[in-house]
Amino acid sequence: MIELRPKIKKALFKIDFVNKYEQISKHFDDKRTPSDERLRYFDGEIIIESISQNGYMVIFEPKEKYFKIKEVQIKDYTFSANIILDNGMVDLVWIVKERGNLILGLPISEYSRLLIAPDYRIKKPIFGTYEDLDEIFESCFKIFEEFKIALVSME
Numbered sequence: 001m002i003e004l005r006p007k008i009k010k011a012l013f014k015i016d017f018v019n020k021y022e023q024i025s026k027h028f029d030d031k032r033t034p035s036d037e038r039l040r041y042f043d044g045e046i047i048i049e050s051i052s053q054n055g056y057m058v059i060f061e062p063k064e065k066y067f068k069i070k071e072v073q074i075k076d077y078t079f080s081a082n083i084i085l086d087n088g089m090v091d092l093v094w095i096v097k098e099r100g101n102l103i104l105g106l107p108i109s110e111y112s113r114l115l116i117a118p119d120y121r122i123k124k125p126i127f128g129t130y131e132d133l134d135e136i137f138e139s140c141f142k143i144f145e146e147f148k149i150a151l152v153s154m155e
Contacts, residue, residue, distance in 0.1 A: 001058060002106070002114065003114065004104070004106075004114045004115070005104070005153050006008040006152055007029075007103075007151065008096070008103065008104050008151070009114075009115060009146055009148075009153065010154065011096060011150040011151040012111060012115060012147065013115070014017050014150045015143065015146040015147055017111060017115070017147065017148050018111070018112050018115055018122070020143050021108060021112065021140075021143065022112070022113070022120055023138065024125050024136060024139045025122045025123050025124070025125055027091075027125075027129060028066070028125035028126050028132060028135075028136055029123065029125075029126060030123075030126055032071075032126070032128075033088065033126045033127060033132065035088075037128045038087065038088020038089075038126060038127065038128055039088055039127055039128050039129060039130070039132075040087060040088055042085065042122065042130070042133075044060050044067075046130055047067060047085065047133070048059075048067070049059065050130065050133060050137055050138060051067060051069065051083070053063070053134075054137055054138060054141045055082075055141075056069045056103065056141070057070035058070065058083075059127050061082075065084075065141045066083060066084045066085075067082070067083040067084075067085075067092050068080070068081075068082050068083075069081040069083070071095075072091075074148060074152050075152050076098055076099050077096060077097065077098055077151060077152055078096070078100075079094070079095070079096055079144075079148055080095045081093060081094050081144065082096060084107075085133075086110070086125075086126055088126055088128065089124040089126050089127075090123065090124055090125045090126075090127060090133070090136050090137075090140070091107050091108075091109055091124050092107065092108050092144075093105060093106065093108070094106070094108060094129035094147070096151070099134055108126050108140070109121075109122060111121070116154075122130070125140075128145065
């Protein structure tokens with residue numbers, strides 16, 4: 001089974017990741033947006049604009065169909081993220097390198113399983129409008145920024 005590195009775990013616990021991500025998931029769930037109301041087809045330019053408004057440089061990778069956030073260097077760490085929008089759900093992959101070595105590259109929906117228990121799952125946030133997506137991005141990016149600070153401050 002995959003395990004998170006101790007410093008990654010410590011940073012995620014420090015920012016109360018599971019609770020914060022679970023709140024996003026519960027707010028943007030299938031009760032709020034049933035399957036037939038999900039935004040399945042979207043305008044990539046609108047998505048890029050939404051991500052950019054949160055302070056990130058982003059490009060769309062058409063071959064793999066995901067949005068890639070440009071790497072940012074903070075001390076010995078390089079942070080980036082991939083955003084996958086599929087079937088009206090948001091999945092983010094946080095990518096962290098330490099001195100060029102990959103130390104994190106998993107979807108954030110997996111972290112709860114690795115922090116709590118293998119059967120503990122938090123569902124991916126669901127969106128039906130661009131406004132929902134903006135809110136999801138804003139909330140998830142806020143957690144990502146907290147995580148960066150927590151990890152870098154452990155040095």
